[in-house]
Amino acid sequence: MQAKELKCKIAGMGAWGSYFDSWDALQQLLSGASLPDTKNKGPKPTIIPANERRRAPLPVRLAVESSWQATQSASLDPCTLTCVFASGLGDTDLTDYMCRTLASEHKELSPTKFHNSVHNAPAGYWTISTGTMSAANSVAGYEESVSLTLVEAIIQCVTEHKPMLVTFYDAPVADVLRPILSNQESFAFSLVIVPDDAETDGIEITAQVNVTNQQTWPALNSDSDYITAMYNANPSAKVLCLAELITTSNGNTSVVMPLSQCTSVTFTRT
Template identity: 75%
Template sequence: MQTKALKCKIAGTGAWGSYFENWSALQALLGGADLPEAKLKSPKPGIIPANERRRAPLPVKLAVESSWQATQDAGVEPNTLTCVFVSGLGDTDLTDYMCKTLASEHKELSPTKFHNSVHNAPAGYWTISTGTMSAANSVAGYEESVSLTILEAMIQCETENVPMLLTFYDAPVADILTPVLPNQETFAFSLVIYPHDADVEGKVLTAMVNQQEDASWPALNADSTYLTEMYAQNPAAKVLCVAELLNQPDGQITIPLSSGTSLTLACEG
């Protein structure tokens, strides 16, 4: 059984990873281009003031850089957008630091590291840096983080008739957690969406919730070990199947949403 379809228009895209620094570079890799020889270390989002940027952890830099790219691609003022940020893992380096500190004899936590450890830190950096006064939600759903975020944002976009910023990001996992969370790749991806009838350029994305229907993540079409391994291990990188969908003239995929439900996405235009 399916629910009523949701529709939106994709107006802007941003991306950042170890071997791509924008959406165009990621599109090239999805299309079969060779990996660059040099691996990128960390983005340097200019929207964050220099002092704060030096203290910002990698997940924050990933999310803010990708978000900024998407808003520039859409030609929209960042502070006009309602936001949904998502990470399947959060900042595991800071989680590891806090656990070790609290288990030690000296339990004083760094105030800076503590405030950066909260799950909505990237959303906070973004809204403060851009002066955004609209709502900014932070989501976590591990392997289903991507589908939950797309549904959340498309519902808000349609019911409130407002443009939205969606940002997906996950950083490499702290060493101590790699036996259970093997991700070692850096990834961020952002979309700016508008109501489907808005007078802006962009492809139309349709979403339909399927009840009582499980699904598995579809295989990527890209012939790239780097992308397929990241797709398998980095929760935020599950959005790569959506990126492939947007990189085609049209198409359709079905992705997991929760136990007993799935989300079908179709793209045209």
């Protein structure tokens, strides 16, 4: 059983990670380029006012930086874009801080850290910094965060006939959680998608939800240990299989992602 095909175009992309600070730099790594000698310390998105940027935690800065890059790449005003943000793990450092504080004798929480701890904090920073009045959803689906969010965004793009900003981000997990969550890399990736009949140029993509028992993510073509490890451990980096699809010419025209226990979603480059 298959659902109706959903068609859209990818008009812009942005990316940020420990060894890349743009979509172009990530593409080079996906194509086999060597890693830079040093890691990036962390993004400093200029769209966030300086005072707020100093207080913004790493997941917020990751999400806002890649989002800004994508909108600039698409040459679209952020105010015109409805948004969907996704993180598989959320801000684990702030979660650890809050749990430790509430379990201690002195339970007073930092107001700034408390307001940054909510899952939609990156979406809030983005919409406030850009003045966006459109809706902004925040999704959490752990290992399936990427596929769930892409379906959510494409459905909105097609049914409401409007451009969408889609952003995935996850930061290294707090030390206390590393025995059960292995991610140690920063990663953010953003897409601007537009209706398939929009005048904006873009890469045409078709999505189709299928009833299937597939529960594993496809292997990457990249032979980079860094890319492979990040893909396996960072929930948001699962979008790299789509990134490979839209940038490489290895003969593959589609990729299948697990969506739930009994469904998957196929993305085809048309």
